[in-house]
Amino acid sequence: MRSLFLACLVAIPLFSCQEKPEKQYKPASLGSLNTLAVVMDNELWEGTVGDKVREHFAAPVLGLTWDEPVLNLEHMPPSVFRGTTRHRRAVLYVGKDSVEGAQIQEDVYASPQKLAVIKATSDSALLGAIEVAADRIIAEIKAMEMEEAQERFLRSLSKDTLLKEKFGISLRLPSVYKVGKQEENFVWMDREIQKGSMNIVAYELPGNNFSSDSTLVQDIVKMRDSVGKMYIPGPDVPGKTTYMGTEKAFAPYIFPAEIGGKKAVEVRGIWEVVNYPMAGPFLTYIINDKERNRFLVLEGFTFAPATNKRDYMFELEAIMKTIQFH
Incomplete structure (x- = not known):
């Protein structure tokens, strides 16, 4: 069931060799700045794989007066990731599958959006894949969030010269x-x-x-x-x-x-x-x-x-x- 869900949800847009379809309208993405929706089974989230996700994606920010996470993590099981929930701006999917890999896709369900997928055959393989891919995923999400913040500034700019x-x-x-x-x-x-x-x-x-x-x-x-x-x-x-x-x-x-x-x-x-x-x-x-x-x-x-x-x-x-x- 887990593999079937992953195949239906993300494997086709992320790993398909078919030609990309014509660009379609995407709804505006949702979510607070610096917040990451983590889509993974409860069992994984509550075990060592979830700990590894928190170790990297909720690591403390450097230079603050007390520990605050790089990203706020909001966990949800795959069954919840549907409808407008898919419009979250930053998404990390972690799950077991017969195909291993880590990729980042842009604007799959909304825009702007970063959808990162980490797949592996076992818990230990997932731990290794997260270790390797986390920094790159965080960097791309933070860059997107920076652009989003800068776009919001345009709503009311200072005219001081x-x-x-x-x-x-x-x-x-x-x-x-x-x-x-x-x-x-x-x-x-x-x-x-x-x-x-x-x-x-x-x-x-x-x-x-x-x-x-x-x-x-x-x-x-x-x-x-x-x-x-x-x-x-x-x-x-x-x-x-x-x-x-x-x-x-x-x-x-x-x-x-x-x-x-x-x-x-x-x-x-x-x-x-x-x-x-x-x-x-x-x-x-x-x-x-x-x-x-x-x-x-x-x-x-x-x-x-x-x-x-x-x-x-x-x-x-x-x-x-x-x-x-x-």
Whole structure:
């Protein structure tokens, strides 16, 4: 029965050698951002195969103040995956079958949609297939979710031109973000949320600012702390100077990146307010803009006490990745 269901549901569109039919209208996909529908038998979900799915697809996001999953997982048995339930934007099907493989198909039942299928003959083979395919599936789902978030921004864009005037850049910035502070080489935009704020800052550095890979982490922390002390003050505390710095107990995560068609460094970590008990996650892009002999810095950070912050940081990432240079 399990094999028959898989054959009817996904094997034909995913593995058929027949010519593709003409493109047909697909309904708009459904689901919250960063949510994955996991279609698999209850027995598999409750055993080691389900554990392996959770290990990868619900792994904690780097650089947050507490553990939050990369994707929210919503399990459903195959019998439920029908009708509008098939319109979920991100779907993972895991099941036993005589044919083994892992593939990702686009827009099978709705658009945009990623439908990933992992098949194998046994539990142990499924574990191995998930181990091999998970990173690629997650990357494709996250890229789709990023595009979806950026499309939603188009519903109401800010008309502010300050970033273009100061730095020669533009962002697909929702209109709820307002300029809160500007200096000669610094712009701070933010939006209010239920328990705090989401923030984006921009500034530039000389093109020779980072001279050694061996001291890159220390140089980035020094840069952030210097800018924070100059432009991002904390609450007034008698007899103390408060400002945004980098959490000293946790070294930030650093990755190579490309943003706006230029090479960059991505930095994820925790900010803190020096001399005051406040903290939260930040995401920084240090972009090597060789044409202007500068490093352009974009940073998003969230202040939201006792609140999950993954989706806030995802929105900030999506905004910053729309950067265009003029």
